[in-house]
Amino acid sequence: MKLSKIASIIDADFQGEDVEIIGINTLKDAKENEISFVSNAKYIKEIKDTNAAAVIVSQNDVDEVPSGCSALVCENPYWSVAILSKYFAPAIEDDTLPSPKIGTNSKVSPKAEIANGAVVGANCTVLAHVYVGANAVIGDNTVLYPSVTVYRDCRVGNDCIIHANSVIGSDGFGFATNNLGEHKKIYQNGNVVLENDVEIGSNVSIDRAVFGSTILKKGVRIDNLVQIGHNCEVGEYSVMVSQSGLAGSTTLGRNVVMGGQAAAAGHLKIAAFSTFAARSGITSSIKEPGKTYAGFPLMDHRQWLKLQAKLARLLK
Amino acid sequence: MKLSKIASIIDADFQGEDVEIIGINTLKDAKENEISFVSNAKYIKEIKDTNAAAVIVSQNDVDEVPSGCSALVCENPYWSVAILSKYFAPAIEDDTLPSPKIGTNSKVSPKAEIANGAVVGANCTVLAHVYVGANAVIGDNTVLYPSVTVYRDCRVGNDCIIHANSVIGSDGFGFATNNLGEHKKIYQNGNVVLENDVEIGSNVSIDRAVFGSTILKKGVRIDNLVQIGHNCEVGEYSVMVSQSGLAGSTTLGRNVVMGGQAAAAGHLKIAAFSTFAARSGITSSIKEPGKTYAGFPLMDHRQWLKLQAKLARLLK
């Protein structure tokens, strides 16, 4: 889509070269044929190094846009990104894609649906009522139990097991809000990548990235009813126990353990080998690896035990 | 069903006019051809204004029944309602209903099931393994991702998106218990109504009303793995983050935000523009709009921060 067309869709002023734009991305990851945006002052410092062809900004930030990068000025940049994101969303299914490919020795139930463009590897078991979306790729020796849904463009590795009714690649929870309190969806045009030897329990939700990928690395173990938000990264051999959750863009190092009903806020980095007791509430990044935590607010596990002892004494 | 037949089913004494009864309802909402009940002393004050043809009551409450309204007296009125509710439950599917209607330009997977009596609007995308039940209505431009289940009689508006494996209209959690500790199901004969521009994440459960409707108003955004109990009402543009939940009959005003894993007890009214931090536990109604809360027990968010600081000091 031409930059001039984009400017017209979001009703923005625009001057500069009218290049072809193929997608939206963050300031940091945008390529020369992509458009980016500044919707949060926190990220303004990244603007000077962006490779984006153009940036959607408010009038306040227009002077920060580096030369060679076009500025599209509008009142609520995030709202404009929301409007625009729909134009870059691929069709949910696409009949013009090639018929799905199924590897040797794989058993795919006739009651499963493998969309055009999808690829299933060798020696897989795909049970009834599974859905594998357009351009999704399933590795070798992988088992998809009934009613598993893998959205378009997602990738599941070799030797994975996904239990019944889990969802890989539903949209991240992203929307812009205007000053009337109305919301507009940010289409989530990224995907989910499960590396090899990942096991996912039943009724799990793993959201696709808004841009780029939500990633679960090799050997990860996810229990039932777990939530993983868009753009998270779960490190090798990390474990998330039932009903735990990660908000968007949080990164777990390797061999992190999240106890049952534990949860982490968004945009955190959690050091490898960290262990969180059941129902821990994590709201800050953790740099030192290998420690054990509990509570909400989160504290060292021994401190938490000490606090509970103090509280018990209050009752006497 | 004749009132005399009802009396006989629940083994109740009955005197008065033997009218035809078409359903069960609350004291407040019952019409002249419906029966109601008093199972909780809290609601006895509503009996004098009821339009119900008859009321199921215990011997204690029989004198409160207004003239012109028949009293059906039994020992455990709620248990009797449970017995009776099954008689008024419609069939799950009904072959005598007309074939489903699909609007122009809608794409319905041959692997979806649209039950007789259902209507799907124009320009919809209904993917594989979706179920739309008897007499359910889906508006225009709506997307139902794989394995979404919409139970009978539920209504989904225009421009809605429901992500994979979510359930609209499962039975509310209702049962009577006798003095042996045994339970008997209260059939949930209401429905769920999603207004226009509602987006529902994956693996969400929204229960149908016992009577009347569970309602999500225009522009509501629901994240993954959220629970909404029977007879709740979620106001315009309200937002519920992943793993949060509402018990039955709670009403959120417009633009309420429930953080991740936050929850509200039943029968509460929450003022518009209230914001609840992650894991808030709401147990009382909130009248003043626009404030921010945290904790369980719930408190003003700044109070919660102050309390945590005090607790941290206890540890020194």
Next chain:
Amino acid sequence: MKLSKIASIIDADFQGEDVEIIGINTLKDAKENEISFVSNAKYIKEIKDTNAAAVIVSQNDVDEVPSGCSALVCENPYWSVAILSKYFAPAIEDDTLPSPKIGTNSKVSPKAEIANGAVVGANCTVLAHVYVGANAVIGDNTVLYPSVTVYRDCRVGNDCIIHANSVIGSDGFGFATNNLGEHKKIYQNGNVVLENDVEIGSNVSIDRAVFGSTILKKGVRIDNLVQIGHNCEVGEYSVMVSQSGLAGSTTLGRNVVMGGQAAAAGHLKIAAFSTFAARSGITSSIKEPGKTYAGFPLMDHRQWLKLQAKLARLLK
């Protein structure tokens, strides 16, 4: 499988009679044609009474193995059990099993999948996109709503209702971990048994036992989005409210009530008629029946109210 073959698979030393082994089991439950293991010092005391033909142990524990029972010695017994468990895992589906049997008056959607070896009783309603696995048994008068998955070998009683997208029999969350932090799956070769008159909400996960059965007894009521771990037992007429959970091997007595988002750790025994307020966190067994608890750490409900009052006073 011959014991000598097992020894070779797990690379263990073995002396004794080369008997045929038909399964893996706990020390306590193993029969004379089964193999057992010691992976946790806590269970070593059970070894002297085991009927197992052989036991996988570390060098440390070899002297505890009773005479007449073969010892298979290896470095990480649990890891060896994981390797072995795969060999005893039955095929997910098995074409050589007899065609499924459907009882009289049962209505099974042509879009449901009933695997070979499965039996559905009389007067059942099995809606579209349901999956009933190999050798699973569904009783009479039972309703399975759309996209319910019942894994192989599981048993559902008479007069049960399972709401949409719930999963009966997904694998318990079991794996061994080696000293590199890598995980290896313990195949879960047990099942789930739901007795008569059990109702399960939508999006519920009930895991199959690793050995033996996960059991929900007569009259149990489970709300939406509830987690029940492997080898749990839920007593008659017990109630679990939405988003509550049980870790593995926990037993609830009869008429226990778990409030919303409440959770219990694993390997606990909870006395009958115990009531847990919403979000209770249970970490110890409870012997005295009929009491009410709240909080995390858990305490008597009145103590919890008193503690909250004290904390409120801290703020003044």
